[in-house]
Amino acid sequence: MREVGDLYVALQERRESGARQPLRELGRRWRLLHRRLSTRRSLLQLDASQLADIGLTAEQARAEATRPFWRLLR
Known part of the structure; x- marks a missing residue:
């Protein structure tokens, strides 16, 4: 059970710090x-x-319209 609590605390700290979530x-x-x-x-x-x-x-x-898609994220 301790691991779940640690995970919850880590997620809360990350949320409060303003760090973006990967998804x-x-x-x-x-x-x-x-x-x-x-x-x-x-x-x-x-x-x-x-x-x-x-x-x-x-x-x-x-x-511009035919640029490769991987260059559109720059």
């Missing part, structure tokens, strides 16, 4: 990746005038 961090990074993927996918749907409004050329939009 929450994973969820946060997954949401970030999903948002970036969908945003970049949307770039491919914009026409030339819409791209000009945001200051991008078609080539820049295509290059």
